Amino acid sequence: MISHAVLTAMLPEHLLLLGIVLLVFLEIAGRWQRAALAVALVFVGAAAMAAARLSLDGYSAAPFAGHFSVDPAGLLAKAMVLALALPVLLMSRDEFADGEFPVLLLSSLYGVCLMQSADSMPTLFLGLEIMSLPVYVLVLLAYRRPQSAEAALKYLVLGGTATATFLMGASLLYGTSGSMSIDTFTQALASVDTMPRTAAVLVILAFFLKAAIVPFHAWAPDAYEGASVPVTAYMATIVKAAVLLAVVRLFGPAKLASPMLELLAVLPLVSIVWGNLAAMRQPSLRRMIAYSSIAHAGYLFYALLGDAAGRLQAVAFYLLAYGLLNLLAFAALPGATDDRERDLLDNLKGLFHRSPFAALMIGIAMLSLAGIPPFPGFVAKFLIFKNVMAAGHTTYAVLGLVGSYLGIYFYLRVIQFMFMSADAPVADEGKAHGLAFAASLACIAAAAFVSVFPGWIIAGF
Amino acid sequence: MFDAGVLNVVLFLPLAGAALLLVSPAERNDFTRRLTLAVMIVQLALAAWLYARFDANVPGLQFETRLPWIAGWGVNYQIGLDGYNILLVMMTAFLGPLVVAGAFSAITKDVKLFYAMVFLIQFAMMGAFVAQDLFLFYIFWETMLIPMFLMIGIWGGERRIYATIKFFLYTAFGSILMLAAVIYLVYSLQQTTGVISFAFADLVKARLPLDVQSWLLAAFALSFAIKVPMVPLHTWLPDAHVEAPTPGSVILAGVLLKMGTYGFMKLGFPLFPDATQLFTPALMTLAVISIVYGACLALVQDDIKKIIAYSSISHLGYVMLGLLSLELVGIQGAVIQMVSHGLVAGGLFLMVGMIYERCHTRELAAYGGLAKLLPVYSVFFMILTLASVGLPTTSGFTGEFLVLLGAFKAAWPQYMLGTSSLPLVLAVVAVTGVVLGALYMLRFALTFLFGAVKAPHHSEEHPLADLSGREKTILGLIAVAVFALGLFPNEPMRKTELAAKAYRQLVSTPRLPGGQP
Numbered sequence: 001m002i003s004h005a006v007l008t009a010m011l012p013e014h015l016l017l018l019g020i021v022l023l024v025f026l027e028i029a030g031r032w033q034r035a036a037l038a039v040a041l042v043f044v045g046a047a048a049m050a051a052a053r054l055s056l057d058g059y060s061a062a063p064f065a066g067h068f069s070v071d072p073a074g075l076l077a078k079a080m081v082l083a084l085a086l087p088v089l090l091m092s093r094d095e096f097a098d099g100e101f102p103v104l105l106l107s108s109l110y111g112v113c114l115m116q117s118a119d120s121m122p123t124l125f126l127g128l129e130i131m132s133l134p135v136y137v138l139v140l141l142a143y144r145r146p147q148s149a150e151a152a153l154k155y156l157v158l159g160g161t162a163t164a165t166f167l168m169g170a171s172l173l174y175g176t177s178g179s180m181s182i183d184t185f186t187q188a189l190a191s192v193d194t195m196p197r198t199a200a201v202l203v204i205l206a207f208f209l210k211a212a213i214v215p216f217h218a219w220a221p222d223a224y225e226g227a228s229v230p231v232t233a234y235m236a237t238i239v240k241a242a243v244l245l246a247v248v249r250l251f252g253p254a255k256l257a258s259p260m261l262e263l264l265a266v267l268p269l270v271s272i273v274w275g276n277l278a279a280m281r282q283p284s285l286r287r288m289i290a291y292s293s294i295a296h297a298g299y300l301f302y303a304l305l306g307d308a309a310g311r312l313q314a315v316a317f318y319l320l321a322y323g324l325l326n327l328l329a330f331a332a333l334p335g336a337t338d339d340r341e342r343d344l345l346d347n348l349k350g351l352f353h354r355s356p357f358a359a360l361m362i363g364i365a366m367l368s369l370a371g372i373p374p375f376p377g378f379v380a381k382f383l384i385f386k387n388v389m390a391a392g393h394t395t396y397a398v399l400g401l402v403g404s405y406l407g408i409y410f411y412l413r414v415i416q417f418m419f420m421s422a423d424a425p426v427a428d429e430g431k432a433h434g435l436a437f438a439a440s441l442a443c444i445a446a447a448a449f450v451s452v453f454p455g456w457i458i459a460g461f
Numbered sequence: 462m463f464d465a466g467v468l469n470v471v472l473f474l475p476l477a478g479a480a481l482l483l484v485s486p487a488e489r490n491d492f493t494r495r496l497t498l499a500v501m502i503v504q505l506a507l508a509a510w511l512y513a514r515f516d517a518n519v520p521g522l523q524f525e526t527r528l529p530w531i532a533g534w535g536v537n538y539q540i541g542l543d544g545y546n547i548l549l550v551m552m553t554a555f556l557g558p559l560v561v562a563g564a565f566s567a568i569t570k571d572v573k574l575f576y577a578m579v580f581l582i583q584f585a586m587m588g589a590f591v592a593q594d595l596f597l598f599y600i601f602w603e604t605m606l607i608p609m610f611l612m613i614g615i616w617g618g619e620r621r622i623y624a625t626i627k628f629f630l631y632t633a634f635g636s637i638l639m640l641a642a643v644i645y646l647v648y649s650l651q652q653t654t655g656v657i658s659f660a661f662a663d664l665v666k667a668r669l670p671l672d673v674q675s676w677l678l679a680a681f682a683l684s685f686a687i688k689v690p691m692v693p694l695h696t697w698l699p700d701a702h703v704e705a706p707t708p709g710s711v712i713l714a715g716v717l718l719k720m721g722t723y724g725f726m727k728l729g730f731p732l733f734p735d736a737t738q739l740f741t742p743a744l745m746t747l748a749v750i751s752i753v754y755g756a757c758l759a760l761v762q763d764d765i766k767k768i769i770a771y772s773s774i775s776h777l778g779y780v781m782l783g784l785l786s787l788e789l790v791g792i793q794g795a796v797i798q799m800v801s802h803g804l805v806a807g808g809l810f811l812m813v814g815m816i817y818e819r820c821h822t823r824e825l826a827a828y829g830g831l832a833k834l835l836p837v838y839s840v841f842f843m844i845l846t847l848a849s850v851g852l853p854t855t856s857g858f859t860g861e862f863l864v865l866l867g868a869f870k871a872a873w874p875q876y877m878l879g880t881s882s883l884p885l886v887l888a889v890v891a892v893t894g895v896v897l898g899a900l901y902m903l904r905f906a907l908t909f910l911f912g913a914v915k916a917p918h919h920s921e922e923h924p925l926a927d928l929s930g931r932e933k934t935i936l937g938l939i940a941v942a943v944f945a946l947g948l949f950p951n952e953p954m955r956k957t958e959l960a961a962k963a964y965r966q967l968v969s970t971p972r973l974p975g976g977q978p
Contacts, residue, residue: 378600386644386648397644401640408633419614
């Protein structure tokens with residue numbers, strides 16, 4: 001019953017595809033633009049529910065053996081990423097003026113889903129590209145601003161480099177092993193020969209580029225700043241989540257040994273430190289979040305140092321906490337007529353007096369991203385560093401923790417601006433619209449649940 | 462069962478209060494104030510009930526709640542009262558309503574947010590005291606920073622941003638290394654015993670080699686010593702105290718600083734006994750340096766808040782000395798000294814706030830002869846000053862005397878046997894701290910209360926108003942508590958006795974790998 005397995009195992013993907021088709025028809029019809037948002041929400045939500053349902057049923061199958069397979073933990077991660085896309089949709093009401101926006105976003109999500117289930121290098125590549133290509137266009141969609149073209153081009157060129165590097169690595173892997181399976185990567189990691197090692201390093205570097213690990217991070221601040229706020233939120237959370245979950249899948253049961261261990265410890269460590277230091281001096285929230293996401297990518301890659309069994313759990317939980325709170329910050333950001341002005345840190349000054357709810361939400365998001373208890377970011381960070389330490393890499397764990405300490409200051413600075421500074425003279429600062437408000441409520445409710453019952457979610461993976 | 466429920470209510474009541482404030486109308490400040498005060502009084506009443514029910518003859522935890530929280534990691538929601546925390550919980554609950562009442566006139570900006578922060582910090586402090594699980598403790602320990610950060614940053618003085626960021630970064634640095642140590646400790650426990658648990662009761666069974674113990678103690682001690690604060694990690698304290706609004710200072714001096722000494726007593730020393738033994742001379746020296754150096758600094762300040770801030774460093778040095786003496790009287794004296802300092806320093810900061818509201822300056826030289834202007838104020842001020850100096854019949858005497866007694870009792874045999882004369886030297890130097898304490902506090906009181914009459918904003922036509930009924934009530938309650946602890950220390954000491962014995966037992970028994978269980 002292959003066809004049945006294809007239907008069931010790929011149900012989330014099918015639902016997304018259905019949504020894309022429907023959205024294309026709506027766009028062709030040229031009417032019901034308001035319906036587009038509802039359609040997108042319904043189909044992404046349905047895809048997330050389908051993935052969650054399959055996961056809870058303990059479903060696992062391999063409809064395309066050797067290329068595509070699903071298991072409960074992977075499905076739960078998929079459901080989580082899809083659910084994180086819902087607030088993005090909610091906060092992007094204005095973006096829906098461009099009919100192609102939802103089509104692109106859902107296409108990108110399709111790629112995200114594909115990556116989470118890839119068993120072979122071509123499938124992984126397909127997923128990676130289906131995810132990335134629409135995002136280049138999404139960045140460009142903010143064409144009202146001059147930087148967006150530059151940002152999109154930079155992102156495209158560097159994304160292309162990552163693709164080329166990945167393909168080079170994958171072809172070398174195929175050349176040495178004669179197999180397309182992602183298992184060849186794990187074997188190459190353990191190998192002592194030059195060729196497989198080179199291949200493994202190339203693949204790792206490609207993912208470093210995609211996840212914006214220092215020194216391959218330079219595209220992130222520009223791309224994040226050039227894009228509109230919802231697209232930045234999408235890049236910072238969903239794209240990052242997809243890349244990292246794919247990395248975890250790729251690494252599988254591999255136990256890291258020198259010199260791969262050093263590669264995977266030192267560069268993320270440098271990312272943590274550099275991301276946190278550079279974020280201190282950024283003038284806008286989007287650039288700041290870009291650098292902060294570089295640091296967070298560092299923590300996430302740190303999870304690979306831990307034992308294989310706990311990796312997915314640590315990464316997925318971290319992504320959930322990080323994604324929810326990041327989205328919360330973006331959703332609560334007050335609206336403005338000029339998207340460029342919207343997130344200048346100076347404009348946040350005195351926000352508490354103008355809009356207490358937004359200030360509280362952004363404040364909570366900042367504290368959680370800084371990893372301060374009782375917010376979920378703390379448990380997430382704890383989980384990662386616990387695994388790193390349990391694997392015996394005490395020094396790296398301590399250095400990483402000290403690196404994370406460096407990050408506290410710039411998050412506090414945002415709070416200082418919102419609560420402790422004199423009010424900024426802001427012209428026509430609109431309230432966030434109702435849907436964005438709903439998005440922030442959903443995020444804060446989910447975040448509260450995660451921080452009160454972290455064990456329940458951790459046990460799921 | 463019922464009592465354990467009450468303890469949970471005591472813990473979560475402030476959180477419920479904060480939630481209530483969230484939905485209450487923003488512009489009705491008086492309603493907000495009364496609501497906060499009412500909630501705090503209920504908390505105090507419940508805490509007092511628990512205090513009365515606390516059985517001094519039962520070792521270990523009472524009123525315990527234990528629920529699995531993060532099952533996979535062995536993290537439990539476990540809270541309870543024991544001899545270690547009963548007095549501190551009581552003191553925290555006692556200071557709660559006083560802080561709120563004291564803030565009635567001190568805080569006029571963003572009133573609702575302010576009381577929400579008071580609730581949150583009360584919740585976090587209470588939680589850190591009653592937590593019996595290291596993970597839970599760490600969460601409360603860190604959570605405390607957030608409301609205090611906002612409190613200093615929003616309602617503080619001119620250099621508030623600098624002070625609050627310094628406060629946060631200082632304390633967070635200690636915490637991050639402590640977090641590393643916590644993870645390592647739990648992981649080692651799992652390695653050696655196969656038990657994965659964060660419960661204090663399980664963690665004290667860990668047998669670690671001396672070098673590991675030393676590193677972990679260093680990480681814990683850094684975090685706690687910053688909080689206490691011990692010289693040379695004290696530089697955040699004067700800034701934070703001076704810039705904080707009055708209620709913030711009271712909470713900071715009254716309860717927050719005790720977190721450090723409580724942490725040493727409950728965790729730092731008992732978890733790593735062999736390393737503690739090894740580092741006792743060094744730590745004791747630091748404690749005595751804190752006593753003397755803090756007192757010397759207090760002697761030369763001309764900002765009245767700074768005098769009290771530096772005196773806190775000195776007074777908490779005694780607590781450390783008492784804990785390290787490992788003599789029963791010294792340990793119990795340390796606990797009494799913690800409570801006493803909470804009451805006295807808290808009261809003094811409240812009094813400074815009251816005069817600041819009238820005269821708008823904290824410069825000592827601007828004042829003189831207040832005894833003639835504000836007789837009632839001056840009586841209370843004198844009581845608290847003498848309690849701070851350690852006059853017999855006040856709580857300050859009980860604490861300091863017992864600590865010094867313990868220090869000498871521990872030092873004498875060592876001196877007689879010729880093993881080490883350092884403890885005796887330190888104990889003698891610590892005594893000079895008492896003299897210095899009398900010197901700076903009496904200098905303070907002398908300039909402040911006596912001499913030629915002068916005070917800013919005072920004139921013949923508009924004399925300064927003496928204490929209002931609200932202020933009299935606050936200070937009256939503190940004075941009663943100060944004398945009660947000074948005249949009848951027996952009852953509270955009985956409640957801490959078993960814990961002090963347990964502490965001494967834990968710290969003085971070696972726990973290296975391979976020893977007898």
